[in-house]
Amino acid sequence: MAVDKRMRAIEGDITHCTVDAIVNAANGTLLGGSGVDGAIHRAAGRELLAECMTLGGCDTGEAKATKAYRLDARHIIHTVGPIWHGGGQGEARKLASCYRRCLETAVALGDRTIAFPAISTGAYGYPAAEAAMLAVSTVDACLRSYGPETIASVSFVCFDRRTFEMYESVLSNKR
Numbered sequence: 001m002a003v004d005k006r007m008r009a010i011e012g013d014i015t016h017c018t019v020d021a022i023v024n025a026a027n028g029t030l031l032g033g034s035g036v037d038g039a040i041h042r043a044a045g046r047e048l049l050a051e052c053m054t055l056g057g058c059d060t061g062e063a064k065a066t067k068a069y070r071l072d073a074r075h076i077i078h079t080v081g082p083i084w085h086g087g088g089q090g091e092a093r094k095l096a097s098c099y100r101r102c103l104e105t106a107v108a109l110g111d112r113t114i115a116f117p118a119i120s121t122g123a124y125g126y127p128a129a130e131a132a133m134l135a136v137s138t139v140d141a142c143l144r145s146y147g148p149e150t151i152a153s154v155s156f157v158c159f160d161r162r163t164f165e166m167y168e169s170v171l172s173n174k175r
């Protein structure tokens with residue numbers, strides 16, 4: 001079956017994206033970390049940390065929004081992906097929940113264009129190809145409930161060429 005054409009893969013740094021909502025692959029404290037989380041906090045500025053300190057953390061598979069400060073977006077949606085433990089501890093269900101909850105949060109805020117990083121595939125060790133397939137199939141299923149006036153585009157922002165090619169292949173194989 002063809003996947004929804006509102007999804008696309010791009011190669012680059014998510015902090016340079018101009019969208020309504022930029023998704024952050026955070027940790028449960030929401031107080032910043034390495035990888036994309038560190039890059040987002042550095043680019044957004046220290047006010048982001050101040051707002052995050054008021055949120056009381058976030059559970060795995062859940063999402064919480066903040067303002068975007070110096071990023072060219074309306075909001076940052078912070079989500080906490082699962083740590084990969086071999087796949088037998090509900091990792092796929094939790095990762096799918098991240099994508100769903102981020103989309104629900106964006107819709108609730110009136111954000112129509114969203115950029116996702118490859119959640120859990122860095123420090124958290126989720127196998128990249130499996131994560132890409134799950135991201136595309138989960139977002140695709142969600143988009144069936146959201147018309148283009150609600151969600152106009154979903155960008156999967158890939159930090160390296162290999163991840164980009166993986167997403168391209170998942171998106172094109174299903175088209």
Ligand code: ADP
Nearest residue numbers: 013014025035036039118120121122123124159
């Ligand atoms: P996690 O802890 O959820 O695994 P990481 O930040 O370690 O989060 O990695 C998630 C993905 O984000 C990895 O594919 C990593 O290469 C990518 N990444 C790191 N920095 C950026 C960035 N500035 N823009 C987009 N993706 C990034």
